Amino acid sequence: MSTEARKPPPQIALKIRRVLGGKAGWNGIAVQFAFAAILGWIGYEIVSNARANLENQHIAAGFGFLRNNAGFDVNQTLISYTGSDTFLRVFVVGLLNTLVVSVVGIVFATLIGFIVALCRLSPNWLLSRVGEIYVEIIRNLPLLFQILFWYLAVLAALPNPRQSISLLGVAFISNRGLVIPSPIGGSGLMPFLAMLALGIAASLALRFYARRALFQEGRMIRIWPTVLGLLFGLPLATMLVFGLPFTFELPQLKGFNFAGGSRIIPEFVALTLALSTYTAAFIAEIVRAGILSVHKGQMEAGASLGLSRGNTLRLIVVPQAMRVIVPPLTNQYLNLTKNSSLAVAIGYPDLVSVFAGTSLSQTGQAIEIIAMTMGIYLLISLLTSAIMSVYGWRVSRSLGA
């Protein structure tokens, strides 16, 4: 005979009452529903009123315009785009431009931020003062001003294409941007990529194996020579067998500008530079706060084990600091992404510039376009914070917190 206590019957109704009603009980639930209904009604009224008024004023409404031809060009497109493509494609082109500047900006901002934070914490007087001056100057100047500064400074410093600065005759810097040779796939491309992928996969597997050996059996395995061989030796060997994976198309000056090759436009450089240096100043302070939040005994413990300062930071302090750093760091990443919409000031074709700007005034459909733009920024921000939350959760878990 079982001696287990019988499970209490499921009390769904009571649970709902507790979650929704709180202390007020069933009355509280009624209030909640009434409130939700009022909110819904206001939302419905706004939408239906707006629709009716737009119709009265004969202002075009709806999302049909997305299928119309845009009829204007964009100077940086990550996917193929011409003036005869649709507004929907303009949206994607702008979105990708926003994403690329945000991702590159985030990477550089993080790198610079960590370096500046370590400078500020350094016992070296000069280094720490340099870090401090950097933070105090950069974070106290308006971002738009910095973007314009970098743009005009970059432009003013560079010559026109006919007098461009040549880097070994293959890359050229001018006020039209940096032109570099663009790779064109050759016969050996497929085996090269296959071997590269194989090398990466094998290296990851090896690392997994080595870590397990270290943590479970206490064996140190030296894997880096093998990894080097896998990552570089293997693809190089296939190149010898199958021929060059790609050849390079060299840029050449033709008329006003360079033809051939790939180009990084100065607007992108200026915007990335401004966004990453600006955000780095804030990240530096966050990282500094995170590192200072780790008890200094940890540093001393590392030193007493004979670890160098760098190793102590890398292995002991930073992993603990990450728990404090990640949430405000996410904020900075979101800020950087949203600040990238200042691009319109220097003519970088981001989402706000080409879609919420040019497309809006070509079609006049402000409500639809602004709604789409706000929606996509919201989505990008929510995705960024979701990724950072997962990362933060993993950091906490690995520390056993």
Added chain:
Amino acid sequence: MKRVTLALTLALAAGLSAQAADAQTLKTVKDRGMLSCGVSQGLPGFSSPDDKGNWTGLDVDVCKAIAGAIFNDATKVKYVPLSAKDRFTALQSGEIDVLSRNTTWTISRDTSLGANFTGVTYYDGQGFMVKKSLKVNSALELNSASVCVQTGTTTEQNLADYFKANNMKYEVIAFGTNDETVKAYEAGRCDVFTTDQSGLYANRLKLANPNDHMVLPEIISKEPLGPMVRHGDDQWFDIVKWTLFAMVTAEELGVSSKNVDEKAKLENPELKRVLGTDGNFGEQLGLTKDWVVRIVKAVGNYGEVFDRNVGAGSPLAINRGLNNLWNKGGLQYAPPIR
């Protein structure tokens, strides 16, 4: 930020004030005691503030003429500077009563924006400006050039059409405001600056060395510029439309700001009709009988306005050309006032 604010204003205005659509604009303007007029952020000759902050220009004079007709006081105008891409939203949302901002009349703008063009104040066409040092004499030599353009304009689309039609490659760099565009052109970011030809001459004056730059001969588009009003208020539409016609009619009849009082006394039937000593056309519009006299006193006739702002009497020194009266080889023509 401003754009978002405007869009929100629009959403709120559209959502909450149901009477916005059929509002009596004239009554609103009279109650407010001010005409709210959308102008550019600074285009010499058309609308730009001088060193004392007073707005001047051809488009500004249209605002003044309307205010003159309503209030008999050309100063009762609130100028709202707008970028190219904010202008229609400002009109739709009711932030301004009339948009007088070098805006090209196209079918899509006339039909899908909930607004109407009231006439043509300036017949323009798109052109190109380059540095003389490039040694270019025709727009057809611009293959692979970089072109600076202001975003949200018909210019941007004409540019795409022209280079495509002539099988030329180009790079477009689009800026939010006119000044940013000019600055980038001057900094050497692009070889070519393109906008309406009147705008090219106006912007050339802003450059450090205007003589180092030249306007190419090609005109690649038709750009009839004119004021816009909201749909749904025909009386207001008529007032703005006939204000323009009144300025042209005054020039045709030789009525100017200097002689308007003497002309009003003459026993010429047409002059009597136009200047309000005979008939009540002004009252039919919702204005006063002497509406044309008020307009001419406020800004002068069309010829005076043209000369003072963009023509011979201004630094721009643009020829009348298409903007001359119909009986002098131009296109400016007003239906009869009778």
